[in-house]
Amino acid sequence: MAEQLRLDKLLADTGLWSRKEARELIRRGQVTVDGAVVRRPEAKVDPARSALTAAGQPVQWQKYTYIMLNKPVGVLTATEDRRQPTVLDLLPPELRRRELRPVGRLDKDTEGLLLLTDDGAMAHRLLSPKSHVDKVYCAETEGTVDEDDIAAFAAGMTLEDGLVCQSAGLERLGPGRCLVTLREGKFHQVKRMLAARGKPVRALKRLSMGPLALDSALAPGAWRPLTEEELRQLREEMDSCLRK
Ligand code: URA
Secondary structure, eight states: OOOOEEHHHHHHHTTSSOHHHHHHHHHTTOEEETTEEOOOTTOEEOTTTOOEEETTEEEOOOSSOEEEEEEOTTOBSSSOOSSSOBGGGGSOHHHHTSOOEESSOOOTTEEEEEEEESOHHHHHHHHOGGGOOOEEEEEEESSOOOHHHHHHHHHOEEOTTSOEEOOOEEEEEETTEEEEEESSOOTTHHHHHHHHTTOOEEEEEEEEETTEEOOTTOOTTOEEEOOHHHHHHHHHHHHHHHHO
């Protein structure tokens, strides 16, 4: 059966407007359904069958929400915490009401790309070790990585505490700066691998996850929905992983 949703909810579901903003847009006559202006926020629409525009732009409704966040330092990758701010606290109320979960975890003192979604299947696939999704980090270290460190990362490392790390990419960017590429996501992995090489991490930022790169226009703490193209690339990557 066709899914009928309230027009204001449908617009707010995109994450581009709050419910209140969506209602205002609709009442101002800035929203069309199949070419006709609709001024009732409570009007029921089947998003799969109707063409929508808002403020002159086509609106793509999606069943799930996908948010790119530039996680700032000092915020927990969690959905709730009694004492400390979490990544969900950075989102507006209409998005906080959804069942968004962070895909993977960044430490409190790590910043950068974090994907939040209510698409559990996509999250599961992105995190599965079978998917081999590359995660790229920029690290500032005490000391500068050298050829021996690069070779040790490439060979894979077993740390003193027994943690087995698969082959990883390491590239020197300049004095005290390097790029680390991991296919897995073990607890504090970048910090532990670099510390094991005598190059403790001073600051860490995730730049990308598979085909998804942190939007340089997002200041720390800022977010935006994924674009259609980003979603298409993510889905394509997941499909190609399954075929491998
Ligand atoms: N590796 C770390 O050490 N910390 C992170 O937050 C992510 C990867």
